Amino acid sequence: MNLDMMGQACLSLMRPDILLYLVAGVALGFIIGAIPGFNDTNVLAMLLPFSIYFGPLNAVVFMMAVFGGSQAAGPIPAILMNMPGTPSAAACCMDGYALTRKGMAKKALGVALMGAFVGGILGALVCIILGPIIGKYALTFGPSEMFMVSVFGLSAVSTLTGKHPLKGILSAVFGLLVAAVGTEAVAGYQRGTFGFFELYDGFPLIPVLLGLFGFSELFDMVNEKSIVQDAAQAGAAEPCTLWDGYRECLRHKMTLLRSSIIGVIIGIIPGTGAAIGSWIGYGQAKQWSKHPEEFGNGSYEGLAAVSSCNNGVTGGAIIPTITLGIPGSGTTLVIMTALMINNIQPGPSMFTEHTLDVYIIFLSLIISNLLILGLGHMTFNLFSKTTSVPIANLVPVIALCSLTGSFAARGMFFDFGLTVLFGLFGWLLKKYKYSPSAFLLSLILGTLAENNFIWGIKLEGWGMFTRPICLVLLVVTLLTLLVPVILNARKKN
């Protein structure tokens, strides 16, 4: 870490043009994240040609701010309407929406915002201090290790099964089968597409997500008068504020730290992303929580875990992008492209040829997270007012937003039908006590697990499980599954 360069980078960050790009990026990120179906990757790809006019540094700083802002704002519709704004915010639906039903929407939004801030800052600090060192280890993750990462992620299913573990496991296994629809990665055969070319790439995540969480909720909401149902039951008659949420979030320091680190690690590993990280963070938080029974019913700790993990990913994802020239996620791929368009080659040489620029990018993460907290505090209050809108007016608006969001993802009419179909399926899963969350987690991880399993077996046979990192991940998975169970059993005795 070059302190002299860091000092120069701090001074450079105070330039009005860079600050302007940071503010604009966070604001755009908020808009993208709060609107379901809009993907920061797609929007940034549209802005890519303009990066030549921005200049390389301004473009990267702007795009990173958009990335962070969209992750921070994704929980807004998830908390208020059970409709995740970004795939990574799906894990916020369970506890965030439950809190809204109890009349605690503002507090929940406050928890999410503070969690995003803490996760983002911790991710930025890891980036600055350990970035070049950690980046090297991202290269050691081959198919075997990636398969074990997906197994570790799938172990979170055990925390999502609720009171009917068998139904939860069935939901997860079914999710793995649905994930196996599409063009097979090695030989290119179509599996389970039933003649629909729209399924050649498998079931698209955004329409499925909007259906399972957003649209499915409407079938229950139509029989209610208001979103807030359980305020009297929860004794939450007093008005709450964002500040209550900030204080509540900061009470769970260990959860914030653990989830942020998980987010950073997931972000560093190429090909994973916040959608996977958020579920792993949530599962781990529940495993280690002193009150796991609250998860899924309005747990502030669960909400804090997800939001800190999501924004931890933003810091982690930039590390392999800058240090190795390997993008950590779809968004960082666009960022990498912006650098290359401007004749800057990401990779180890960037530290020697563009040292100041690298430090400016890393330090801008801290500024953008401060802006996320500030702008978020000003705007999140407005969003919470949607809970007072009558159901008769809210339901069709949510339905329309879900359908439009699902179309916006790929521009295919087919996706309207998918959203409605999965909406109905999600409603049935909830009604008969299955687990839509476990199904979704398996759907997200299934392709990663299958492709890496097949490649791992082809390259190394069953010996793939004896690789050092695989063994470590296997031990960590078993520990995280068994240790909380053992500790709980000892407590009862």
Add this chain to the structure above:
Amino acid sequence: MKINKGELIVPGIMAAFLAAYFYQVWADEVPADVLTWPIYVGAALAVCLLLVAVLYIPQRGEAAKAAVNVSAFKKPVALLIMTAVYIAAMNWIGYTLGSFLFLLVVQIYLGSGWRRALLVALVVAALLHVVMVELIGLGVPRLTTPWLTL
């Protein structure tokens, strides 16, 4: 033995999908080595379905005999039908007009006053048109008439 009919629905959907999936790959003569992973998953799914069938489908206890509240399904089914009509009609009347009518009809059906419903429908449909169609250029179906394109 009495059957808990409601508990048949979700396992039934999963079993139907499992059968349809493997029927399609068999009909398309997909080689077995390409199906390694789906076979493992399919086998695990079959085992889980069997266990759920044994544990949940036979009616047990007083709770299983509770009557189904049919009237609670009326509005959800109506919403489903109205959504299907909206999607189907979009190709003829366009996204903006279709969205306006969908918003208006659903709000009134759910009990909103017609003035508020009209205002909300106008504002939301206009906002969606401006943002999605004009600004972002989303390729939604549009209503084309000799006088205007909506």
